[in-house]
Amino acid sequence: MAFVGLVATTFGSSDGSAARADAPLKVVATTGMIADAARQVGGDAVEVRALMGPGVDPHAYRQTRSDIVAMTRADLVLWHGLYLEAQMEEFFHDLARKRTVVAVADHLDKDKLRGHDAYADKYDPHVWMTPALWKDMVAEVQAALSDARPDQADLFAANAAAHLAELDQLIAYGNDILAQVPVENRVLVTAHDAFGYFGRDFGFEVLGIQGISTQSEAGLNRIGALVDMLVARQISAVFVESSVSDRSMRALIEGAAAQGHEVRIGGELFSDAMGADGSYEGTYVGMLDHNMTTIAAALGAKVPPKGMSGRLSGAGF
Numbered sequence: 001m002a003f004v005g006l007v008a009t010t011f012g013s014s015d016g017s018a019a020r021a022d023a024p025l026k027v028v029a030t031t032g033m034i035a036d037a038a039r040q041v042g043g044d045a046v047e048v049r050a051l052m053g054p055g056v057d058p059h060a061y062r063q064t065r066s067d068i069v070a071m072t073r074a075d076l077v078l079w080h081g082l083y084l085e086a087q088m089e090e091f092f093h094d095l096a097r098k099r100t101v102v103a104v105a106d107h108l109d110k111d112k113l114r115g116h117d118a119y120a121d122k123y124d125p126h127v128w129m130t131p132a133l134w135k136d137m138v139a140e141v142q143a144a145l146s147d148a149r150p151d152q153a154d155l156f157a158a159n160a161a162a163h164l165a166e167l168d169q170l171i172a173y174g175n176d177i178l179a180q181v182p183v184e185n186r187v188l189v190t191a192h193d194a195f196g197y198f199g200r201d202f203g204f205e206v207l208g209i210q211g212i213s214t215q216s217e218a219g220l221n222r223i224g225a226l227v228d229m230l231v232a233r234q235i236s237a238v239f240v241e242s243s244v245s246d247r248s249m250r251a252l253i254e255g256a257a258a259q260g261h262e263v264r265i266g267g268e269l270f271s272d273a274m275g276a277d278g279s280y281e282g283t284y285v286g287m288l289d290h291n292m293t294t295i296a297a298a299l300g301a302k303v304p305p306k307g308m309s310g311r312l313s314g315a316g317f
């Protein structure tokens with residue numbers, strides 16, 4: 001396996017091996033969420049680069065020339081898997097022959113996953129939408145880092161434990177504020193079907209204009225059916241996504257208005273990418289805090305003014 005070769009080159013030589021073992025582990029992650037998990041678990045022992053920044057759609061993303069350079073120089077490459085990075089599958093299968101490459105979500109317990117709407121043999125990749133499932137992802141990232149740097153396994157275990165405790169806090173907060181949304185309002189209308197796990201864990205019906213991938217065009221029939229549903233059920237808020245065009249959402253609002261029913265944008269959610277680098281929303285916890293707080297507030301719950309820990313700063317906070 002490539003892994004054996006990597007260990008040999010990192011730790012095996014008698015000359016300069018101490019310096020190399022002390023150097024941070026170079027990790028490249030595809031999504032910002034996985035990069036965040038690697039930073040939380042790895043701390044100072046890792047140097048993490050995320051390929052996809054804020055607003056980038058992973059379903060459509062293709063590796064750039066500089067991504068390829070970074071990945072071929074990395075000690076460890078973490079990608080999401082579950083067919084999220086549909087345009088990069090082949091590239092990663094090739095890269096796996098030369099580097100240590102881990103498709104993190106492919107290691108999750110399949111019993112916890114939702115099916116895919118378009119492929120009978122695939123799963124819904126949007127597992128970051130609930131912190132309960134994300135805890136399993138953090139554990140997989142911890143395992144991958146520990147495999148790459150066994151001498152740092154204790155540090156990674158301690159960092160992971162601290163982060164998992166933070167995620168437990170996030171789960172408790174989400175359960176608390178989302179349970180305050182009146183039952184008849186628990187409908188989440190978004191641009192694409194990214195929120196299935198969120199709906200399952202927090203008891204919301206989720207309706208995306210597009211399917212699980214953003215790569216399918218939203219049909220006029222689908223928009224028409226959703227407009228009728230918004231009017232019939234008097235749903236008054238829909239949500240735009242940071243990584244998907246809001247074009248079809250505008251069509252939905254105009255369609256409802258034509259039938260005399262006013263629908264507003266309940267806020268912008270981070271669906272497949274996090275907020276700005278260096279901001280609270282640019283961390284996994286901040287991303288989920290933003291989504292949970294935005295959804296709860298727009299659909300009728302009372303929420304703390306700036307979210308779980310008073311750190312939210314986006315529109316509406």
Ligand code: ZN
Nearest residue numbers: 194212214272
């Ligand atoms: Zn998506």
